[in-house]
Amino acid sequence: MPVPRGPGLAPRSLLRDEAYRAIRDAIVGGTLAPGERLNDNDLVEWLGVSRTPVREALARLEQAGLVQTRPGRYTMVSPLDVRAARNAQSVTAAMHELAVREALPNLSADEIDVMRAANARFAEALRHDDVDAAIAADDDFHAVAVQASANQALRDVLEQFTPVLRRLERLRFSSLSGRESVAQHELIIARCEAGDVAGAAEATRANWETLAPLLDTDAPESTG
Structure with a gap:
């Protein structure tokens, strides 16, 4: 996946809400395009947070219809609906x-x-x-x-x-x-x-x- 440019989240902002907003904005803005595979390691590196808030953010994004997950297979940006x-x-x-x-x-x-x-x-x-x-x-x-x-x-x-x-x-x-x-x-x-x-x-x-x-x-x- 293309990692968005710009600084990651500040260390003090290790909250799932911050991770959620950052990934959401990248999806809404088109940096992360429909069908784009989302890699936990890339997201962790970009946001500067651990895997836990990233995974919690992705779960919330799936509920919002912005992300699709197939356990053990992939997580991707949802196609347009x-x-x-x-x-x-x-x-x-x-x-x-x-x-x-x-x-x-x-x-x-x-x-x-x-x-x-x-x-x-x-x-x-x-x-x-x-x-x-x-x-x-x-x-x-x-x-x-x-x-x-x-x-x-x-x-x-x-x-x-x-x-x-x-x-x-x-x-x-x-x-x-x-x-x-x-x-x-x-x-x-x-x-x-x-x-x-x-x-x-x-x-x-x-x-x-x-x-x-x-x-x-x-x-x-x-x-x-």
């Missing part, structure tokens, strides 16, 4: 709508300013066709309501399903077709400022549902 991505899209749309409903009554002006700044970065990234920066800014935008909701169960669901959706987005498209999302984000902000819970929630769901056409491709339902 369009049906799984569609399911993830439905779940994430519902969870982000719920986050706004729960967060808005207590959302502060400072938090709305954070949303506005994230949307400005999002628009700038789209102007420069920077997919990575656009997705990061979009994540930052929606994370405001998710964090403000203080709903750990909601956050856990998004932690599982968002990477599946982002991975297919990133791998299937060389440029991000999402400029309409800037205006949708502005609508969400305006409705949040107005204290319109129902309107903001509806706009948030509509924003996430715009991803659905990107998944309506000729790709097979599952390549696994």
